[in-house]
Amino acid sequence: MISGLGDTDVSVEGCTVNVCMRSCITDYSVNFQAVVASTITNSQPNFAIDIDGWAIPSNIQLADPAFNRPQRVDLLIGASLFYGLLCYDAHSIDGSAKGSESSNDQADASLNELVRRFWEVESCEYVATRLSREQKDCEEHCRKNVIRLPSGEYSVTLPMKSSVLVFLNLKRKLQRHPDLRMQYSSCIEEYLKLNHMSRVPAEPIERCKYFLPHHCVLKADSTTTKLRVVFDGSAATSTGYSLNEVMMAGPVIQDKLMHILLRFRTYLVALTGDICKMYRCVRMASADSYYQCILWRDSPDKELQIFKLDTVTYGTKAASFLSVRAMHQLAHDEAGSFPVGSVALKNEFYVDDFISEGDSVAEVKVKLQETAAILARANFKLRKWCSSHAEVLSEIADDEKESYMRFSDGSEITKTLGLAWDPSSDRLLFSLSFLEAGSKPCxxxxxATIARFYDPLGLLGPVMTKSKIFLQQLCKDKLTWDESLPLQRYTAWVEMCSSFNSISSLSFPRAILAAGCRVEVHGFCDASEEAYGA
Structure with a gap:
């Protein structure tokens, strides 16, 4: 029975029909099942509406030209079909007709933050770093609690804000596809083999203080790890708190990637590398590892088992700071034995990426040897070596070399357009996945599309400026986040997406200075009503 139609109860059994609904104007069609009722509602609207003052565009066809006069309602369509009817040719009339607004204020706030970050990517403004009280406390906590183990590795403790409440929200993402489950199980098994995880026996199970939900992330462009298990330290408990909420984040203690890349372009010989499983190279203090408990079983017919993660864990708030801070501590402890390598640890790493350079092959080879050796003292392993000069890597095994270096800011946003370096030609280029406008752009x-572009050096300034101006225009149109683009904007967006695909043919020389050249700095700037550049 269905109640509420025509102030009556309508029986569903034996009163349904299959309907194919087609647009009179476009090629839109949809099939659905409808219930036959004697009446739906009174004529709608209840009274005639005066539309003389409405600025309805003359170049569009209305689905119902007499929409303002009372008429019989022949068909009541469910909300599940409503948004499919709002095709790209949607219009707002004097701001009175708007698309659907998201009820999730938190999601909109996140989008506004993304817009702010997107505009700041190219900012070169120097801001003196002033640590917050929490960041100072986090640094002091790490300084007091970092311990060098007999193996050479470092052990750290979690920088908690206060006592942590028991984690009661247990969940684990089940894998539906056999091949995915196999890869997932292999990752967990690797944790056990590398001693990065240990099983919690039944006796001390009461020590478990937090259970981390986990899921997998697939990276098709990765040359080493296609599937990565990610642990969610932001999952809220039944108390409303998450592990990350009661943990200090710590300050950023590495140079900005743009500064590192600028240095990368000013020397003749370039060298890059990558630390294998960087976070997991730093051990977690035994007591704090019980804040990193997980549930796992290899197959559904086995009982769930409890494990604890014994290393710094990706997905926890302080993971990046703790691992980088351990590297800086290593640079301090081993500076006497590796003076060149210790400087490289502090100045030429962006998270786990080693981005270095020098004036000669001999200089860079020394840097390679010392950096690898100092990291090995704490069981960090450098791999994925790239160099603009093959002789730099003459002593490196082929399986430790990489033919391609892709830069990333480490954010969780998937980058469609990423800055990359081809060491064989010593040129910077952009690896670009195919872009399409989508069926209903908003x-x-x-x-979401524009924010995937990653160009910290501003090499694609004309392209990025045009796309940002387009986004500004959408904001000036006062379109809501999910409102379909007007026809004119839609056409411009389709053309813009088509032009994006030509970016992959562009390349730029990495080295911009010749050896012994005289350097002068000149400033240029220009502005229009829509944008400015310097």
């Missing part, structure tokens, strides 16, 4: 999808 302000949200436009932002």
């Amino acid at each position: 302000r949200r999808s436009v932002l």
Whole structure:
């Protein structure tokens, strides 16, 4: 029975029909099942509406030209079909007709933050770093609690804000595909083999203080790890708190990637590398490892088992700070034995990426040897070596070399367009996945597409400026996040997406200075009503 139609109860049994609904104007069609009722509601609207003052565009066809006069309602369509009817040719009339607004204020706030970050990527403004009280406390906590183990590795403790409440929200993402489950199980098994995880026996199970939900992330462009298990330290408990909420984050203690890349372009010989499983190279203090408990079983017919993660864990708030801070501590402890390598640890790493350079092959080879050797003292392993000069890597095994270096800011946003370096030609280029406008572009999808572009050096300034101006225009149109683009904007967006695909043919020389050249700095700037550049 269905109640509420025509103030009656309508029986569903024996009163349904299959309907194929087609647009009179476009090629839109949809099939659905409808219930036959004697009446739906009174004529709608209840009274005639005066539309003389409405600025309805003359170049569009209305689905119902007489929409303002009372008429019989022949068909009541469910909400599940409503948004499919709002095709790209949607219009707002004097701001009175708007698309659907998201009820999730937190999601909109996140989008606004993304817009802010997107505009700041190219900012070169120097801001003196002033640590917050929490960041100072986090640094002091790490300084007091970092311990060098007999193996050479470092052990750290979690920088908690206060006592942590028991984690009661247990969940684990089940894998539906056999091949995915096999890869997932292999990752967990690797944790056990590398002694990065240990099983919690039944006796001390009461020591478990937090259980981390986990899921997998697939990276098709990775040359080493296609599947990565990610642990969610932000999952809220039944108390409303998460592990990350009661943990200090710590300050950023590495140079900005743009500064590192600028240095990378000013020397003749370039060298890059990558630390294998960087976070997991730093051990977690035994007591704090019980804040990193997980549930796992290899197959559904086995009982769930409890494990604890014994290393710094990706997905926890302080993971990046703790691992980088351990590297800086290593640079301090081993500076006497490796003077060149210790400087490289502090100045030429962006998270786990080693981005270095020098004036000669001999200089860079020394840097390679010392950096690898000092990291080995704490069981960090450098791999994925790339160099603009093959002789730099003459003593490196082929399986430790990489033919391609892709830069990333480490954010959780998947980058469609990423800055990359081809060491064989010693040129910077952009690896670009195929972009398409989408069936129903809106302000949200436009932002999601544009924000995937990653160009910290501003090499694609003309392209990025044009796309940012387009996004500004959508904001000035006062379109909501999910409102379909007007026809004119839609056409411009389709053309812009088509032009994006030509970016992959562009390349730029990495080295911009010749040896012994005289350097002068000149400033240029220009501005228009829509943008400025310097």
